[in-house]
Amino acid sequence: MAAPPRAAATTSVLPFALDEVALGEGVFAERRRLMLDFGRGYDEMRLVQVFRGHVRDTVGDWFDPADGAAVVAAARAGTYAP
Numbered sequence: 001m002a003a004p005p006r007a008a009a010t011t012s013v014l015p016f017a018l019d020e021v022a023l024g025e026g027v028f029a030e031r032r033r034l035m036l037d038f039g040r041g042y043d044e045m046r047l048v049q050v051f052r053g054h055v056r057d058t059v060g061d062w063f064d065p066a067d068g069a070a071v072v073a074a075a076r077a078g079t080y081a082p
Contacts, residue, residue, distance in 0.1 A: 044076075
């Protein structure tokens with residue numbers, strides 16, 4: 001079996017906008033679907049809890065656990081401003 005032709009060394013890659021390309025069927029599309037499904041099913045409070053754990057590890061126990069629900073509610077309402 002012959003090897004596919006190779007591009008010349010002078011071939012360059014140019015930047016492109018995301019709307020100029022599409023992800024066809026294949027392993028990458030399947031992995032994207034799995035990651036999106038995982039993200040959609042991930043509970044927001046669980047994400048905040050992981051964040052809290054990282055913050056405690058780096059700066060101490062200053063983060064109020066009761067504030068996590070308020071942050072999620074503000075984010076859902078589109079009014080969250082850090």
